[in-house]
Amino acid sequence: MIELKDVCYSYEGEVVLKNISINVKEGEKVVLLGINGSGKTTLLKVINALIFPQKGFYFYCGVKIDKSKMKDRDFVKSFRKDVVLLFQNPDVMLFNPTVYDELAFSLRQLGLEDKEIKERVLYWADKFELSPYLDKPPFKLSGGQKQKLCLACLLVLEPKVLLLDEPTANLDPKTTGWLVDFLYDLKATTIITTHNLSLAGELGERLLVLGEDHTIIYDGRVEDFLKDEEKMLKAGLLHKHKHKHGEKEHTHYHLHNYL
Numbered sequence: 001m002i003e004l005k006d007v008c009y010s011y012e013g014e015v016v017l018k019n020i021s022i023n024v025k026e027g028e029k030v031v032l033l034g035i036n037g038s039g040k041t042t043l044l045k046v047i048n049a050l051i052f053p054q055k056g057f058y059f060y061c062g063v064k065i066d067k068s069k070m071k072d073r074d075f076v077k078s079f080r081k082d083v084v085l086l087f088q089n090p091d092v093m094l095f096n097p098t099v100y101d102e103l104a105f106s107l108r109q110l111g112l113e114d115k116e117i118k119e120r121v122l123y124w125a126d127k128f129e130l131s132p133y134l135d136k137p138p139f140k141l142s143g144g145q146k147q148k149l150c151l152a153c154l155l156v157l158e159p160k161v162l163l164l165d166e167p168t169a170n171l172d173p174k175t176t177g178w179l180v181d182f183l184y185d186l187k188a189t190t191i192i193t194t195h196n197l198s199l200a201g202e203l204g205e206r207l208l209v210l211g212e213d214h215t216i217i218y219d220g221r222v223e224d225f226l227k228d229e230e231k232m233l234k235a236g237l238l239h240k241h242k243h244k245h246g247e248k249e250h251t252h253y254h255l256h257n258y259l
């Protein structure tokens with residue numbers, strides 16, 4: 001479904017993605033890990049066709065995605081409905097006067113009938129416990145509620161591919177648990193970035209890790225990676241931690257999992 005071949009991307013000469021080749025099948029649930037700046041968000045933007053590979057190729061369902069393809073209006077309409085991206089910062093996604101309008105926005109763009117728009121909006125508002133806030137301006141919601149609203153705004157489209165950039169960053173433990181369960185039952189193909197290693201296994205079975213060198217340094221089962229200290233060190237996700245027990249100093253590996 002999603003195929004990247006030797007994809008490279010740089011910002012002003014700074015290499016951020018180097019020779020990325022991955023193949024994600026329909027229905028797969030993939031977790032994307034990597035230290036700050038390793039290129040996770042950039043990779044999601046390539047898959048969402050917000051930016052294009054400077055070298056290499058991206059195929060979505062066999063169609064080569066590049067600047068010229070994204071000028072084909074009919075294709076763009078179906079691609080934007082199929083493949084959606086939840087940004088790290090919910091504030092950049094919310095701009096409508098009310099929560100209802102926010103949820104209805106993309107459906108109106110698609111030209112759906114008012115009756116169907118209303119049905120879908122009420123359904124997703126209820127599922128995400130947003131029904132009491134439908135008349136409120138989105139900026140008055142809490143951080144977690146905004147995050148939920150952004151996700152609901154994408155799900156109203158009934159997308160095939162859901163790209164989520166740290167979706168649990170603003171959520172309390174209860175809502176995080178709720179989201180994990182929700183995503184588990186969701187049929188869509190998902191690619192989710194997180195810094196929370198203990199959540200990685202809950203969000204998917206397949207793990208991709210971007211290394212400090214901006215290449216994919218691991219593509220396999222989450223469980224196997226979390227048992228492999230050498231790979232975790234290479235990814236910068238584990239460090240040597242020194243501390244004292246009385247007079248005795250001792251060193252051990254420590255997960256970067258402070259969330």
Ligand SMILES: Nc1ncnc2c1ncn2[C@@H]1O[C@H](COP(=O)(O)OP(=O)(O)OP(=O)(O)O)[C@@H](O)[C@H]1O
Pocket residue numbers: 011012016034035036037038039040041042043
């Ligand atoms: N629009 C941009 N212009 C210039 N440099 C950018 C831009 N966006 C990202 N970068 C740089 O590209 C590198 C990778 O950024 P990216 O956001 O993809 O990393 P990330 O793995 O998602 O990081 P984090 O875990 O902190 O969210 C960083 O060094 C960042 O400063």
